[in-house]
Amino acid sequence: MTDKIKKATRHTNQNEGLIFEKSSPGKRAFELPPLDVPAADPAKALGASYRQKGVEGFPEVSEIEVIRHFTRLSTWNYAIDLGMYPLGSCTMKYNPRVNEFVARLDGLATEHPYQSQELSQGCLKILQLLEKCLLEITGMDAVTLQPAAGAQGELTGLLLIRAYHERNGNPRKKVVIPDSAHGTNPATAVIAGYEVENIKSESHGQIDVDKLRDLVTPDVAALMITNPSTLGIFEERIPEIAEILHAQGALLYMDGANMNALTGITRPGDLGVDVMHLNLHKTFSTPHGGGGPGAGPVAMKKILEPFRPVPILVEKEAGRLALEQIRPHSIGRVKAFSGNFGVLVRALAYILAYGPGVRQATEDAVLNANYIRKHLEGIFDLPYSLPSMHEVVFSDALQKKNGVNTMDIAKRLIDYGFHPYTTAFPLIVPGALMIEPTESESREECDLFIDAMRSIAEEAATNPELVRTAPHTTRVRRLDEVGAARKPILRWKPQASRTEAAD
Amino acid sequence: MRYLPKSPAERQDMLAAIGAKSIDDLFSSIPERYRLQEALKLPGPLSETEVIDFFKARAAENSGGYTSFLGAGVYHHLRSVVTDAIIQRGEFLTSYTPYQAEITQGTLQAIFEFQTLMCQLTGQEVANASMYDGSTATTEAVLMAERLTGRTRILVARSLHPEYRDVLKTYAKNSGLHVEEIAYSANGTLDQKAFESALKDDVAAVVVQSPNFFGVIESLAPLRDAAHSSGALLVTAITEGVSLGLLTPPAEADIVAMEAQSFGLAPSYGGPFAGVIASRDKFVRQMPGRLAGQTTDSEGRRGFVLTLATREQHIRREKATSNICTNQALCALAATVHLTLLGKEGLGEVARQNLSKAKFALAELENIPGVRRAFDAPFFNEFTVELPRSVKIVNAYLQREKIIGPFVLGTAYPELTKHALVCVTETTPRAEIERFAAAVRRALEQPV
């Protein structure tokens, strides 16, 4: 590779600039069928609102340039289709392709949410069946499929809790949240109008039940628990925790991000949980797509059912399904229309593929996590030693002695062909390495991961500089995040096209 | 099971390596009495063919073969097969949020391009990487205005999409926001007088949709002037993004909340779509959602990273600008590909076809005795007509003719008893528009 070769740095890794940099007036990539009605005069029809010159700066490229542009970009990404993502609490499992196929079917992808319900029975049946399946899996009484993601599910759950307390005369003031919680939990509590009361985890990383007993006063609306915890450890005392809350009239909210450890094994409803959200883009295999779309259905006990967001799916005479808009105590809508329908279709397809055998997926997920834990214990520090379920959390304490931290190890893991695990979370473990393989990893992939981590641990001891300056084999090296935050450049502008393109 | 890459022998070996006798040992931390003894009662397991058959059967129970004249926030537009060819690539479809920038430059550059396209379309300076949809984007824009002004009163045009108003109400209840609706005037635009008299120096924002729910295009400059004179911000919602191919961008707005569904996303019974917030550079630190920024690596190469993350939940926790985490990245990517395919000329041409077909449809309908146009103001691809009888009854007749009729405005605006919101896009052939008008004529001739 010399300066003369500008086209590529590696044979399969093409260079590519911004689409705007390839633009040239008059090129186009899409042609429409000819207009078959008289052409309207936009100046006359729109007057002052007429945008005469078109969208300034909009790209003008041909179809092959579009294909090449995005294909090249795609080859710069790591993805589940290429290999394992050991990201804790993300549950990066295989995204079945049949799910993509069915979501795109004519008659599903083409339906308008306002068409008559008579013409939408197929869609409504899909929603009804998914509702039934999720209730069976969670052990709850009612569910809403409307929230667009886990965070929105959390908000919906807290709004349900608020509505319930308001109906009982007092919305209450606080929500208790463990210091190990995902950041969406406290952010959501504030949006729901509650104060956050943080509770420190005890020495095993579990909820401190004695401290909780003191904290739960009639001012407390709910506790938000993640189970298994963000350490991957089952909260054994959850039934007791539920009792403490219920005795004070408070409710138990469960963040269902870690359902991959529980599906088919136990049911949150049986454990005393009053309301929970699910992440369909985690446990139920819908694709992450680089950051969504997801879906965050909320399942709840009967006591919260009257407050569900509208519309509500009901079954009428002769099996006819309908969406009802009027519910006097509903919290209202949290999103337009009925939720991320296309994502719901994919989740249902996943559930149907497994059927009652979905337990096997959970067992394999927990097997993989424990297999990895067994082979890395002693090599990496294990701050909490209770049994792991579907994920395990190590720390960088041993490697820190050589000035190598979790971020460095994660970056070096990239050179070995893996995506990093979750670094620096949960907050209660300084220098965390949070590892969740999921059931989609073969023994071979797990062994490769274990070998890679062991090798990096050795490098941290013998050649720490190599680890600290990783990754070495990616198309870009570590990026200047400080500069990006100090002087944000958040869009392309014509004069900026003269800056260096990627080599 | 075809999704699980383990043989029974491998499971045994791995258990042995762990030192467990059976898989049940690994669940011993769950109290015995809460462990399920029976399999869940779920339908299945289904083979791939059976999964497809199941959903094909559901698809057959919907509206296949019908021609639609519905818009009202979700629009039928042509979509190139190239879009799916790109977003179905495993490297985009199955990739994670780009926190590890070195191995997600594809996603990050595409987001940067999306942000740029959104700015170009809306005439704003900065745009985020997506919100869940237009309804939540509008709500988040209002919350952003609250943070920027420190005020809690919100004026909302009644002609803002009814479901967007519902979502805003749900969020506002718990944020201490007071939302008031401002009426529309005789020609369907915002009643400027009513707006100005409601405007005091406790108003954070006024929210206006353009084209609004009746299809009418609003004049933003006088609204912006009035709002700014009291220190309030102008928030503009856009449900039909294709309109920006022909309409002047809402550069007067302080914050734009747009639904990007029209840019290559199938209607899909209401989701997933993609919302966008676009605004001024000076407001960026109060903007919710992810942002991709340009930077350089340690060897001087251009690259992209998620930036200004201190606004977000994973750092700011309870002080975050929003709780949003997972957004609609793949939908935003589809929009990016779609808009790149259309390009400057293509988007303009699609918009012109929409306008032309809508005007043609209006002319056809106005020829029917008793049908008159409501709201005498410029429109794009949606317009309101008043019929001599209930729209529901007319739609029932149309349905028998395999036509999905216009939106019944009376369901959201009780005073608009016989008004229909008709949408015509580039996807509707002339013959179908003529057939629709003929069917409406016949429907109105039916005995009552």
Added chain:
Amino acid sequence: MAYPANYRYTKEHEWVDLKGDLAAIGITDYAQHELGDVVFVELPKVGSKIEAGKTFGTVESVKAVSDIYAPASGEVVEANEVLHNTPEKINTDPHGAGWLIKVRLANPSEVSGLMDTAAYEAYIASQSKEASA
């Protein structure tokens, strides 16, 4: 980096340089080191009042946000505008050019209750010991 002898220090790692009733306030070298490269600073407006023990602004790095606590009460007479374009001054010169605000104190004697240089250096030494324990 040396801690100026005439400054006073708080447990939240702010420093105060008092001249009469006018106090310059910033964050210490220890604080900037913990925070990492500063990317953004949020300062109160001139004329606004700050209250002892309450937050008056934030200093942000890429991965964290630090609240700044007022060591004493008073009125803001100057804010270091230069930091908007060059927040890195807080890293390179935290005790000098990286000052945040200047305040006319309501009660200058509040400052004498704060740690002096020796006490602060002992305090941060004990913090470091705890962190590596």
